[in-house]
Amino acid sequence: MISEITKFIKDQxxxxxxxxxxxxxxxxxxxxxxxxxxxxxxxAFFGFIHPDEQGSGPYHDFSLTIFPNDQDKPWLVCLGIGxxxxxxDYELATYPGLRRLFAKLVDESGFCKTDFSDIETxxxxxxxxxxxxxxxxxxxxxYTKVLPTCQIVEHPTSEVxxxxxxAFVAAYAKLREWPTNNDHxxxxxxxxxxxxxxETIDETEEVTNLLxxxxxxxxxxxxxxxxxxxAKSVAxxxxxxxxxxxxxxxxxxxxxxFGIRPDITNQxxxxxxxxGSFTESIKYAIxxxxxxxxxxxxxxxxxxxxxxxxxxxxxxxxxMDISDVEIEISPNFKLNKLxxxxxxxxxxxxxxxxxxxxxxxxxxxxxxxxxxxxxxxSKKFFEDDFTKIQEIFDWYASSSExxxxxxxxxxxxxxxxxxxxxxxxxxxxLIKEYLQEGLLQNAKEEFxxxxxxxINLSLFE
Numbered sequence: 001m002i003s004e005i006t007k008f009i010k011d012q013x014x015x016x017x018x019x020x021x022x023x024x025x026x027x028x029x030x031x032x033x034x035x036x037x038x039x040x041x042x043x044a045f046f047g048f049i050h051p052d053e054q055g056s057g058p059y060h061d062f063s064l065t066i067f068p069n070d071q072d073k074p075w076l077v078c079l080g081i082g083x084x085x086x087x088x089d090y091e092l093a094t095y096p097g098l099r100r101l102f103a104k105l106v107d108e109s110g111f112c113k114t115d116f117s118d119i120e121t122x123x124x125x126x127x128x129x130x131x132x133x134x135x136x137x138x139x140x141x142x143y144t145k146v147l148p149t150c151q152i153v154e155h156p157t158s159e160v161x162x163x164x165x166x167a168f169v170a171a172y173a174k175l176r177e178w179p180t181n182n183d184h185x186x187x188x189x190x191x192x193x194x195x196x197x198x199e200t201i202d203e204t205e206e207v208t209n210l211l212x213x214x215x216x217x218x219x220x221x222x223x224x225x226x227x228x229x230x231a232k233s234v235a236x237x238x239x240x241x242x243x244x245x246x247x248x249x250x251x252x253x254x255x256x257x258f259g260i261r262p263d264i265t266n267q268x269x270x271x272x273x274x275x276g277s278f279t280e281s282i283k284y285a286i287x288x289x290x291x292x293x294x295x296x297x298x299x300x301x302x303x304x305x306x307x308x309x310x311x312x313x314x315x316x317x318x319x320m321d322i323s324d325v326e327i328e329i330s331p332n333f334k335l336n337k338l339x340x341x342x343x344x345x346x347x348x349x350x351x352x353x354x355x356x357x358x359x360x361x362x363x364x365x366x367x368x369x370x371x372x373x374x375x376x377x378s379k380k381f382f383e384d385d386f387t388k389i390q391e392i393f394d395w396y397a398s399s400s401e402x403x404x405x406x407x408x409x410x411x412x413x414x415x416x417x418x419x420x421x422x423x424x425x426x427x428x429x430l431i432k433e434y435l436q437e438g439l440l441q442n443a444k445e446e447f448x449x450x451x452x453x454x455i456n457l458s459l460f461e
Contacts, residue, residue, distance in 0.1 A: 002034050002068050005156050005165065006046055009066075012166050012191070013048070016173035017184035026051050027178050031063075039070050041138045047080070048172065050088065060087035064172040065147070066165070067136050068156070074132045075161075077168050078150035079175075080143065081119055092175065093117035093148075095442065097395030101174060102149045104195045105167050110151035119146055166191045204233045207369055211238075211294075211343055214367035216316055218300060220348040221371035224407025227347040230371060231296045234345060240292035243281035247303035253310045258330035278312070279329050285342040293342050300346035305362060316344075316365040350403035373407040382419045386411040388450055389427070396443035404434055424455050432459055 010030075014020075018027035028048035038044035045067050053059040065080035079102055081089075092098060093116045103112045111127050122144040127133065132152055133140060140147075151168070155161045170191035179185045207230060211217050219227040235242045245256065253259070256276040263270045275283070278295060285293040306313075311327050315338050326334040346366070373390060375383055386408060393405040410427055413419035431447050434440050440447070448459045 001072075001157055002046070002070065005066070005068070005162075006032065008162060009047075009064075009165065009169055012169045013173065013178070015184070015187040016170055016191075017178035017180050018173065018176075019178075027176060028064075029053050029055055031055070031059075034068060039068070041136055043139050043142060044068060044136075045139070049082065052088065053082070058082060058084045060084045061089040062092070062172075062175060064169060065143075067139055069135055071135055073135050074152050074154045075156050076127075076133060076136065076140065076150050077153050077165055078147045079116075079168070079172065081146040081148065083143075083146060085119055086117070090117060095395055096398055098175065099149075100394060101171050102168075104192070104197070105164070105171060106149060106151050110149070111147075112149040116148040118148070121145065123147055123150070163191075163194060167195055203230055203369075203371060204237060207231075207345070208234050208237055210367055210369060211345065214318065215338075215342075216318075216344045216346075216366045218346045218348055218366045218368050219371055220350050220368055222351045222373060222403055222405050222407050223349055224409030225371040225373055226407065226409060227349075227371055228296070228298055231294075231298075231345040231347060235294045235296065238292050238294065238343075240294040240343070241284060241288065242294050242296060243277050243284070244296045244298070245277040246298040247300055247308065249302060249304075251303040251308055253308055256308050257310065257312060273330070275330065279333070282329065282335070282339065282342060283333075285339040289339065289341055291341065293339070295342070295344050297344065297346040299349065301348045301352075313361070313365075318365060371407075373405050376408050376412075378412065380412045380414060381408065382411045382413060385419065385423065385454070392443050392446045392450065393440075396446065397440060401440055404439065406430060420455055423451070424457065428455065428457060428459075435459065 010020075013028070020026055020028075028051055030046075031049055032046040034044050034046055045065050047063055047065040049059045049063040050061040053061070059082035061082055063080040063082060065078045067076040067078070069075065081093075086093065099112065099114070099116050106112045109130075109132075111124060113121065122128070123140065127150060128137065128140055128144060130152070132154070151164055153161045153164050156165065170188045173179060173184075173188055179188055203226075207217060207219065211234060219230055221227055232242070247256075254274065254276070256278050258276060258279055259274045260271040261274045263272045281293055281295040285291075312329065314325065315327055315335060324336070326336045328334050344366075373386070375381070375386060389406060393402060397405070406427055410422060411419070413422055428451055431440075431451075435444055435447070444459065451457050451459060
């Protein structure tokens with residue numbers, strides 16, 4: 001069985017672009033410690049290590065490591081780190097995309113560290129104490145600090161077992177940049193494809209259901225992800241009467257709730273009442289209690305929310321029953337709860353770094369739904385450009401930096417020329433601004449290379 005799987009792994013490596021015919025340019029050094037004594041839970045393993053390392057003894061950097069056995073019991077396939085630590089791979093270990101790549105290959109019977117550069121933390125008991133791995137427990141304990149991710153393979157020679165092993169080899173091939181042509185890259189993609197989560201979510205339906213349950217929802221996400229469009233789609237699906245307002249830095253209580261304004265149509269100085277969009281929508285909901293009413297607040301975090309909402313903040317309490325506290329909305333108009341047929345959908349751009357952080361009290365009163373960049377099925381959608389930008393973000397961006405990725409709306413154009421203009425005058429300045437703010441620094445060379453080839457512009461003069 002071991003020889004069958006070692007051959008399978010080497011064949012897969014060849015499909016993924018690994019070179020073995022030239023000693024000076026080989027892609028890996030093979031290690032195989034599967035003798036009869038080693039297989040008695042005495043450190044048996046096989047796999048690939050960095051091509052600069054020796055064929056025996058301690059080694060450095062990332063390795064593809066498999067702990068086998070000859071008892072027809074589960075194996076453990078891992079991304080390992082040599083007991084000598086890092087020499088060439090430390091920077092690679094810090095890239096968030098490396099963890100994201102392998103995390104997709106691991107299910108509940110496996111493990112993935114939060115930090116792949118960590119060689120001090122041991123594996124959890126779910127691995128070291130797993131009854132399925134008791135036959136190789138001593139071997140696993142020996143390497144417990146240098147296995148950033150691993151997966152139990154119950155039947156290595158089965159179709160499912162080989163699928164898992166091939167995916168780990170493919171991920172290691174990406175890590176080592178073995179693919180050099182489309183055949184190699186396509187083979188890697190095919191091996192990883194069964195582990196990719198397909199986004200088949202109907203966002204409009206999900207937000208509609210959430211809105212019916214929670215009543216007050218904030219759609220958050222990077223620019224271009226269709227937050228406002230989704231809000232309007234939900235309103236249309238419900239068949240609601242829609243009121244719309246957009247917040248900005250100068251939005252005030254008198255704009256949103258109630259105020260007075262000069263009557264400029266009168267020759268004498270007079271003032272008239274002004275009902276803000278909130279009060280207008282509330283009154284409409286009360287007068288038409290058989291109809292759903294949705295207030296859409298675009299860019300909710302652009303305003304000083306404490307000043308804008310004032311005392312009505314209290315009314316947004318989730319599942320509030322009728323209260324003995326009445327809030328004055330406008331003269332002679334008080335409420336102790338918001339109408340049952342009244343809903344709010346707000347939008348928030350997570351990429352705008354100049355905006356204030358939303359306080360926890362508001363977060364508790366609203367449900368939060370994140371819209372992420374995603375490929376769309378349209379002849380006007382330039383998927384190659386979207387995919388390239390997405391791959392750069394996925395590999396280099398931290399969790400917080402992922403909220404900066406331009407959404408699919410940036411990649412919709414009627415022609416190649418229009419798309420180039422969008423890259424030149426929208427995406428390029430956006431990425432340049434991120435870099436100038438000290439964000440996405442690990443990705444600067446990748447972005448520079450992309451823009452140089454795509455629109456012949458350099459990020460750095």
